[in-house]
Amino acid sequence: MTTADLEQLEHELPPGEPVDKKIAGKSPTRIAFERLRKDKVAVISSAVVLLLILMGLFAPLICSLWGIYPDNSDPASPRPSEVLSFDTFPAIGPPYYPFTWEHPLGLAPRTGYDNLARLLYGIRTSLSVAAAATILSTVIGVSIGLVAGFARGWLDRLISFVIDLFLSFPFLLGALALAPIIISRFSTNLEALSKAQVIALVSVLVVFGWMALARLIRGQVLSLREREFVQAAQVMGVPTRRILFKELLPNLVAPIVVATSLTLPAYVAAEAGLSYLGIGLTGVPSLGQTINDAVNSYAEYPLYLWAPVVTVMVLVLALNLLGDSIRDAFDPKTRR
């Protein structure tokens, strides 16, 4: 730009008006979101995730519009005898009959439940269990990490020891042992049982999932607490709780968001895995349980298996890619 251009620019501005009025400060979070919007992978994967979330969220609505039912508790649902042939495989739709819009993914053998309905409700279960576990473990991990990082001496050492203890405990063994114990306490009441299963699953995921984040946050706090703005807050007499949550926590948004976005798909996968092993949910439709059922009839009926497997894969992949993009957006220094 030449001097003449600059002069012209200056003339165009109304006199007396402050030039920098339009320049508004952007918070680091806003900058990260703008970066995220420009990332194609992030946009596509978040669209996929959003679609799956909507599918899970509106599962009852979609099912009633389609006229499909996840089980036969509804009086309007087709009786197994109506839709199944003598060899327990469905009498309409795959695998032996052509595609029908009535049941796009076919029917389950033996029970005659609609596969699409089971899938939608399965997504709903998976996402809600994973979301609940993620939120809980994030809250626990962040609080414990903040306290451990900020407290010096015995408290820090105690918390670090507990973190190490939980990390060294085998997850699968713990889950296998813990779930039946929790469930057995409620086994007398069937209604309470399905609730107990959800609580048991979420707590197993949380109990073995908070340590990684707590460690991460502790490390971050250890380095942040030596920064002078924390000391400035102390000199001003800011109470410790306020320092932790008002001064330190905003600086931990990036690691928390990144860790959370990568924990969510891990929990989805873990939920499906635990349900497959039979220590997850039995009362409500879940993806892992469907996979478990479908393995037996894979030779005759591959679609029955592939539908939930592909759904879990797409969900986990989309969440993981989104998590990667979020990490890049919030912390551009680690970009490859």
Next chain:
Amino acid sequence: MTTQSEAVPTTVSAAPTEQPLLEVTNLRKYFPVKSSGLVRRTIAQVQAVDGVSFQVPAGTSLGLVGESGCGKSTTGRLITRLLDPTSGSMKFEGHEIGNLSPKQMLPYRKEIQMIFQDPYSSLNPRHTVGTIVGTPLRVHKVVPEKQVLNRVRELLEVVGLNPEHYNRYPSEFSGGQRQRIGIARALALQPKLLVADEPVSALDVSIQAQVVNLLTDLQKEFGVAFLFIAHDLAVVRHFCPEVAVMYLGKIVEIADRETLYNRPHHPYTQALLSAVPDVKQAAVGGRRERIRLEGDVPSPVNPPSGCRFRTRCWMAKDICAKQEPPLLQIGPKHKVACHFAGEYGAMPTSPITLNVLGVDQEGTPVAGATPSAEDLNEPGFADTWTDVETLKGNSAPMATSLPSDSRPASEVGSEDRGTRS
């Protein structure tokens, strides 16, 4: 015994009863060095600050200079109670603040604020300037919530920033502007004492002058007292009427600006000042004589016995290893901790501290001699002082055994005190 009434400056008329804003006596901070392993025993102590005494009068500045690691920043952090002192007393307006709990300390937080060295790490990058400057106002509830923003704008204007920039983030400002934000935050509570921990050393030289001038203006306007911690002697000379020099956790010399910069009596101060480039010298041409100190600063974990500077001092004698030199007042506003304190090139050949310590030339205690009862760790300046010039003459007979100096004895006195009449 002599009375040096003619040496007393006639201008001194400050009422000695006036209470200093901050009085630090014998302040110590030892950091424990822990062994590794399951049982972490304390195996050593880093003597970061070891018996420091000084006063900061209201509305003025005391400069604290010294090289890296001499404990000047630790002293600042002790006064703001970021660290807890190991021992010693700190009196703010006559109230002891050294042993207060965080809750008890809260009212004093308003009065003592701090400006930090690094403007890039002293502002929370996730908060807007309005939040940063408004935080002290909100925490201490000095103004109602609705007026916080107005007050923030006023403060930004005071430090020379555009008051409309309150909703910007620190990353949008330059280093000098950030330091101004830090100053605005420190001023928000209208403190009486500001501890400035190297406030300009992270800034560009041209910006340094702006910030120092801003601090000078603020001091004139609001009457804030400063404890100005720096390693830049020129900045301290510009800003502080009184300067203390620290070496390895101790104050070695403390004096008013003119005395310290023109007639330094401690060899370390002389060495420091000789390292400052001199523009006049460059104009005259030729090389100035510089004092080059040998070796490194000893470890504060295991400081040298006696005088801590003796390992690098070109005048060190036996007594320096045996006896720690007290911070002896040798002028109306001049204290120095050296056995051989004197102007460069005219140092006494015999220790000036013998009478005070009650020891002989070699540093061994003399039987029957009583060390001066007066507490030499008293902060501030007394009305009477030891006169070096008289001592030089008086101690000469003791020094006759030394071949270098055999000045005839004029008068042998056991007590050589200058007196302000």
